[in-house]
Amino acid sequence: MTEIQSRRRWPSLLSVEEAAEMVGMNPQTVRVLINKGELRARQIGRTWVLSRADLIMDIAHHRHRVAEDYRARGEQRKTRDL
Numbered sequence: 001m002t003e004i005q006s007r008r009r010w011p012s013l014l015s016v017e018e019a020a021e022m023v024g025m026n027p028q029t030v031r032v033l034i035n036k037g038e039l040r041a042r043q044i045g046r047t048w049v050l051s052r053a054d055l056i057m058d059i060a061h062h063r064h065r066v067a068e069d070y071r072a073r074g075e076q077r078k079t080r081d082l
Contacts, residue, residue, distance in 0.1 A: 013049045016041075022052075023059045038062050 016034075020027040031048070033039040039062070040054045 012052045014052055014055065016048050016050070019050045019055050022055065033058075033062065 014022065016030050017027050019039075020030045023030075030039065030050075034041045034048060034050075039050060039058045041048045041050045043049075
């Protein structure tokens, strides 16, 4: 099955490269997040695919968690400097 045929059959699935472009990340960063379990993906043969809906939810959760971690580190620095 060609890539065009698979897109017609499963339009809600994205390759790692498409997912990276959609969320403004490097494809390698997307792979790291998949390996860490922060992004849900399935492997079909040697290819990883992500659900568009899952990607949107997972990225929102990831960005929220990163922002919270950043704020927590900032608070730690403030209390340490006192």
